[in-house]
Amino acid sequence: MTRAASPRLEGYVIVLAVALVAALVLRRPELAVVAAPFALSLALGLRAAGAPAVAAALAVDAERVVERDEIPATIEVRAATRVERLELLLALPEGVEVASGPGAFAVRLAAGEERSIPVALRCSRWGIYDVGELRLRARDALRIVTWERTVADTTRVSAYPRTESLRRILAPRETQVFTGSEVARTKGDGIEYADLREYVPGDRLRSINWRATARRGGLVVNEQHPERNTDVVLFVDSFSDVQHAGRSTLDDAVRATATLAARYLERRDRVGLVTFGGILRWLQPAMGTSQRFRLVEALLETGVEPTYMWRDVNVIPARILPPKALIVGITPLLDRRFVATMADLRGRGFDLAVVEVDPISYVEAGRTELERLAYRLWLLDRGVLRGRLARLGIAVARWGHDTELDAALEGVRTYRRRARLARV
Amino acid sequence: MLALADAGEVALPVGARLVALALLALVGAIVLGWSSLVSVSLLLLGAAYATHLAADDPALDVRAPLVAAGLLVTAELAYWSLEEREEIRAERGESLRHLGVVTLLALGGLVAGSALLAVADLARADGLAIDLLGAAAAAGALLVVVLYARRTD
Numbered sequence: 001m002t003r004a005a006s007p008r009l010e011g012y013v014i015v016l017a018v019a020l021v022a023a024l025v026l027r028r029p030e031l032a033v034v035a036a037p038f039a040l041s042l043a044l045g046l047r048a049a050g051a052p053a054v055a056a057a058l059a060v061d062a063e064r065v066v067e068r069d070e071i072p073a074t075i076e077v078r079a080a081t082r083v084e085r086l087e088l089l090l091a092l093p094e095g096v097e098v099a100s101g102p103g104a105f106a107v108r109l110a111a112g113e114e115r116s117i118p119v120a121l122r123c124s125r126w127g128i129y130d131v132g133e134l135r136l137r138a139r140d141a142l143r144i145v146t147w148e149r150t151v152a153d154t155t156r157v158s159a160y161p162r163t164e165s166l167r168r169i170l171a172p173r174e175t176q177v178f179t180g181s182e183v184a185r186t187k188g189d190g191i192e193y194a195d196l197r198e199y200v201p202g203d204r205l206r207s208i209n210w211r212a213t214a215r216r217g218g219l220v221v222n223e224q225h226p227e228r229n230t231d232v233v234l235f236v237d238s239f240s241d242v243q244h245a246g247r248s249t250l251d252d253a254v255r256a257t258a259t260l261a262a263r264y265l266e267r268r269d270r271v272g273l274v275t276f277g278g279i280l281r282w283l284q285p286a287m288g289t290s291q292r293f294r295l296v297e298a299l300l301e302t303g304v305e306p307t308y309m310w311r312d313v314n315v316i317p318a319r320i321l322p323p324k325a326l327i328v329g330i331t332p333l334l335d336r337r338f339v340a341t342m343a344d345l346r347g348r349g350f351d352l353a354v355v356e357v358d359p360i361s362y363v364e365a366g367r368t369e370l371e372r373l374a375y376r377l378w379l380l381d382r383g384v385l386r387g388r389l390a391r392l393g394i395a396v397a398r399w400g401h402d403t404e405l406d407a408a409l410e411g412v413r414t415y416r417r418r419a420r421l422a423r424v
Numbered sequence: 425m426l427a428l429a430d431a432g433e434v435a436l437p438v439g440a441r442l443v444a445l446a447l448l449a450l451v452g453a454i455v456l457g458w459s460s461l462v463s464v465s466l467l468l469l470g471a472a473y474a475t476h477l478a479a480d481d482p483a484l485d486v487r488a489p490l491v492a493a494g495l496l497v498t499a500e501l502a503y504w505s506l507e508e509r510e511e512i513r514a515e516r517g518e519s520l521r522h523l524g525v526v527t528l529l530a531l532g533g534l535v536a537g538s539a540l541l542a543v544a545d546l547a548r549a550d551g552l553a554i555d556l557l558g559a560a561a562a563a564g565a566l567l568v569v570v571l572y573a574r575r576t577d
Binding site for chain 2: 007008010013014015016017019020022026032033036037039085102108142143
């Protein structure tokens, strides 16, 4: 531990020095008497201040949590020597806080004593955090000298984004070959009734519709729509981010992506991820719980990295964007490059939908006339971008803070029910 | 007699001003969290006492140990207050224990001051040699304190 003088020590030395000099100069022994208690305090404090032998660590009980959930942790302290006052200060990274109360504790330890102090932490935002840095400060009984040390034995904690409530999702226009939960447009073995047709040799007896057979006078069988899985690629726009009062559009975009991914994976769909911004990252579509964890871990690394280097979708391997996949773009609609990419994908015949993380609530109109004019122009520019997507037949769901994600997606569902896929 | 009366009349407002300034510095230290203002406040209070001694010019002021203990308690409470600015969850009884330490320290200071005053009363001597001896002792004590305090492990 590093020894350091406390402000008390500095102050007392100054008082002592000035009082002694004044006593000599003014020839007043009373001034030396005034200095005596300070000298006594310094003498006792410096004599008692031995180097403490202390070991401490912060043990975090969970390495994966959902944001805003409490993380149980314990501060383990062990003292080889007696410590009159040991202050343990949690040096938490930005985004992690103590759930209740202060993030510092003071204990008195006897020689050989061990102590466990429970503490509840909380991640206020999704992300990856290195938690465990502790600052130790030991003081003697008179608090003349302090001993300090930093313990940097950290544990990596992943705070997963909290998912929004979502009852229904966007159904892709086309299905894939594996069994899933989406009713396919094609006919085959399934549950959902599709049509009637005449019996052909090889049809199963149980598929014969006896009522229709009795009416028509020949064997008629039921046809069904099979239940198939779908491929969905979540395309996250990380070109730009708007932040205000601890909230950000990227945070919301990641939450929406995690929500959609979880819901699609529950239906046995294959879900892939592309984060499109300064750094291009992708994850091949796959299904299952492990894919959910892979997706969320990939999302946690999402950030806005400024770049002037333009890369289009050509750099994305073909297997990341499988044919007949539904591509859901999640964007604050602030960067034209993302809109251009959507147009590019639309030109390649992909089924597209866009969830617009509305940044309007993050931006103030401004006070001056010029600021308000700029704000209005910005709104118009956003309208132009939205119009470009609409002209390409891409439905846009506007998701703001006053809207549920479910409600925002309902508009897209209605649009897609009426729209037809056109080659452009 | 006239000169002494004049000195007393002048010293009172000067002392009062010094005390007022000291209180201001102390409040500033506690409100702003500047620990260096505490020592300024202590020096101003000491200066006020020195002004009082210069004005009254007693043979030996027997209240000096009380003044010393008072100054120490003021300093301890001020530094304690500054330490409490940092929000730390302490164990139960911690404040009482420290209060006990401060009380013992003040009593110890009172005893030490009284002893020193008694020694000063008994051995009142004058001259250059005594002055040099006092200066050397003061400088030596300060040097020891500074060296010990700056040592790092």
